[in-house]
Amino acid sequence: MDTITTNFKKMIKHGTPPFRHLSDITTVIVHCTGRGVYKGTQNESIASKNAVKFYSGNTIGPHFMIDTFGAVYQFVELYHVAWHMKYGLEGWNLYQKNDWRSFYWKENEKKPAGSKVYSWWDRRWPGLASPTDIWVPKLGYPMDAQYRSVGIELIPKVNLSYTDDQYRALGDLLVWLCSNLPFFATAYHPNLLTRAIIGHEDAHPLIRVAVNQSGIGHGWDPGPLQWDIVLYNLGMDLIDIRNGELEIAGAPEGEENEDEGSQNDSNADGQG
Ligand SMILES: [Zn+2]
Numbered sequence: 001m002d003t004i005t006t007n008f009k010k011m012i013k014h015g016t017p018p019f020r021h022l023s024d025i026t027t028v029i030v031h032c033t034g035r036g037v038y039k040g041t042q043n044e045s046i047a048s049k050n051a052v053k054f055y056s057g058n059t060i061g062p063h064f065m066i067d068t069f070g071a072v073y074q075f076v077e078l079y080h081v082a083w084h085m086k087y088g089l090e091g092w093n094l095y096q097k098n099d100w101r102s103f104y105w106k107e108n109e110k111k112p113a114g115s116k117v118y119s120w121w122d123r124r125w126p127g128l129a130s131p132t133d134i135w136v137p138k139l140g141y142p143m144d145a146q147y148r149s150v151g152i153e154l155i156p157k158v159n160l161s162y163t164d165d166q167y168r169a170l171g172d173l174l175v176w177l178c179s180n181l182p183f184f185a186t187a188y189h190p191n192l193l194t195r196a197i198i199g200h201e202d203a204h205p206l207i208r209v210a211v212n213q214s215g216i217g218h219g220w221d222p223g224p225l226q227w228d229i230v231l232y233n234l235g236m237d238l239i240d241i242r243n244g245e246l247e248i249a250g251a252p253e254g255e256e257n258e259d260e261g262s263q264n265d266s267n268a269d270g271q272g
Contacts, residue, residue, distance in 0.1 A: 026183045069163075
């Protein structure tokens with residue numbers, strides 16, 4: 001995989017970001033780069049340049065970005081935490097309530113985005129009660145979701161779709177991450193995969209989609225990504241990895257799901 005490394009030093013001017021152990025990373029979060037980042041241009045080369053410039057010069061940003069041509073850029077080292085996804089105490093507490101749906105339903109009673117969030121989320125994660133259930137249990141729960149995750153931004157096309165080159169590049173990057181991050185390489189479990197590689201909207205659906213007091217939602221994120229393609233590509237490669245050179249400690253013997261508390265995993269197959 002060819003990665004274009006940009007400017008790792010960009011975080012330094014805002015203070016060195018926290019270090020972490022690579023073994024603590026359990027989740028990859030895929031994002032859709034907002035139109036605002038690249039100033040709404042119709043030109044995909046300019047969109048890519050603008051996004052690179054933005055992520056190179058701001059504290060906020062992902063570890064990786066993939067443009068519509070399939071070029072992969074890296075902004076932050078994996079052993080640094082990147083600022084791409086934060087619940088905040090309020091958000092985390094909200095999702096821990098059993099009635100997070102009805103809570104927001106009341107808040108947004110007259111705003112149709114509300115019902116859209118819940119029906120979409122329930123279709124995507126059948127059997128799970130809350131976004132907090134998606135997180136693979138390890139080291140307690142991830143109040144600081146960023147500490148536990150790798151962020152990947154995808155620049156959408158103007159028509160809000162992703163290109164074949166992007167799917168290919170994302171697949172290569174995910175395979176690379178799965179074989180280089182200790183958790184994925186050693187505790188890898190086929191049924192955990194769909195919960196370990198997720199979208200921003202899966203982990204934090206309300207702020208992505210629901211309308212806030214100002215009447216503005218952040219938009220679906222990564223929205224138009226076709227997860228079946230992503231996971232299909234990845235599954236094939238991971239099977240090769242599992243049967244190949246890597247010794248997968250902790251992987252189950254057969255099809256039986258031996259992972260505690262994950263009886264719902266087989267249902268959450270990531271269909272977008
Ligand atoms: Zn996002």
